[in-house]
Amino acid sequence: MKNSKFLTALLFMSVLVVTSCQDEIDNENGDNPNTNSANSTTASNLERSAMYDGSFDDFLDGMSCSSVLLPVTATINNTQVTLVTSSDYSLVLDIIGEFTDDDDSVQFQFPLTAKLSNYTEVLVANQSEFDALIEACENAENEAENAINCLNIDFPITILTYDVNVEQTGSVVIESEQQLYAYINNFDDTAFFAVNYPITATLNSNTAAEITSDADLQSYINECLTMYDDMEDAEEDAEALEDILVSGLFTIDTFVTAGIDTANDFSEFTLNFGNDLTITAENTVNAAISDVNGTYEVASELDIFLSLTFSQNANFELLNNTWEVTSYSESTISLRSTTNAAVTLVLTQI
Numbered sequence: 548m549k550n551s552k553f554l555t556a557l558l559f560m561s562v563l564v565v566t567s568c569q570d571e572i573d574n575e576n577g578d579n580p581n582t583n584s585a586n587s588t589t590a591s592n593l594e595r596s597a598m599y600d601g602s603f604d605d606f607l608d609g610m611s612c613s614s615v616l617l618p619v620t621a622t623i624n625n626t627q628v629t630l631v632t633s634s635d636y637s638l639v640l641d642i643i644g645e646f647t648d649d650d651d652s653v654q655f656q657f658p659l660t661a662k663l664s665n666y667t668e669v670l671v672a673n674q675s676e677f678d679a680l681i682e683a684c685e686n687a688e689n690e691a692e693n694a695i696n697c698l699n700i701d702f703p704i705t706i707l708t709y710d711v712n713v714e715q716t717g718s719v720v721i722e723s724e725q726q727l728y729a730y731i732n733n734f735d736d737t738a739f740f741a742v743n744y745p746i747t748a749t750l751n752s753n754t755a756a757e758i759t760s761d762a763d764l765q766s767y768i769n770e771c772l773t774m775y776d777d778m779e780d781a782e783e784d785a786e787a788l789e790d791i792l793v794s795g796l797f798t799i800d801t802f803v804t805a806g807i808d809t810a811n812d813f814s815e816f817t818l819n820f821g822n823d824l825t826i827t828a829e830n831t832v833n834a835a836i837s838d839v840n841g842t843y844e845v846a847s848e849l850d851i852f853l854s855l856t857f858s859q860n861a862n863f864e865l866l867n868n869t870w871e872v873t874s875y876s877e878s879t880i881s882l883r884s885t886t887n888a889a890v891t892l893v894l895t896q897i
Contacts (some may be wrong), residue, residue, distance in 0.1 A: 582741045593767055645823065646823055657672055664694050715734075799894060799895075801891065802866070802892050812861065824842055825842055853869075
């Protein structure tokens with residue numbers, strides 16, 4: 548089956564700038580008097596921002612350009628599960644998160660239905676067709692034609708339309724992402740449009756922004772895509788840190804709190820990070836002293852964080868914290884408390 552059946556991401560490479568505009572456009576459009584064609588950069592930005600966001604189930608299908616519609620049955624790491632509603636995603640996440648050092652696999656039962664970035668739904672008959680979806684998505688990402696998921700426009704917005712003489716011909720109120728995608732995707736090649744700024748948007752799911760022009764929209768998109776890339780890099784670093792943790796034993800090299808290094812309190816212990824997110828502190832000098840058990844978690848945002856939780860041992864409970872990873876290597880992991888920057892911890896692999 549042709550890849551084009553599974554992905555619509557149009558190329559918008561040229562920018563049409565109309566330099567002579569009437570006063571009406573100035574009044575309607577503030578600092579942005581220029582109109583845009585169907586193949587303009589602004590059209591591309593709006594369409595990509597309005598594409599269907601299939602990234603919420605990436606842990607399941609491995610691609611952000613589409614999502615797998617439920618119900619669906621899949622074998623996750625040799626365990627078969629049937630997902631009927633979104634609450635069943637936790638079944639998959641629990642299996643994938645059980646061990647940190649395994650290669651997770653997802654095998655779907657076909658046929659299944661996928662929803663694409665252009666909001667259409669297609670029947671995927673077999674693994675070959677599913678692989679074509681993945682390849683098309685990777686190509687779209689490489690060519691910057693995939694959805695921009697880090698900027699969500701707040702609706703409604705108004706789009707003004709113009710003819711070749713830059714005379715306003717009308718306006719349309721857009722109420723949703725799907726409506727915006729369809730409007731831009733089907734926009735007349737002989738007409739022009741302008742966004743009625745200001746509009747508002749949410750960046751990276753939590754930051755509100757007022758957008759006052761096409762250039763402003765481009766700037767915010769560049770900003771959020773850069774942050775998105777940084778978050779992806781941090782996620783990769785977090786995975787690398789997990790691999791280091793489970794690959795060997797560690798000692799506490801320094802533990803500085805209130806200006807005092809109390810690492811000697813832990814000098815007889817080694818830390819063993821398990822691939823099931825448990826951690827065991829074993830006394831290597833006195834076998835009669837019981838092990839100290841705890842759990843750990845590695846997470847990332849723009850930075851990497853290591854959370855430690857011990858119980859039933861006063862000394863080790865002092866380590867209970869969410870630590871920012873300030874640096875790491877195969878031999879040394881340096882940590883700083885997220886609640887008190889003066890508290891630091893250094894782990895050394897033996």
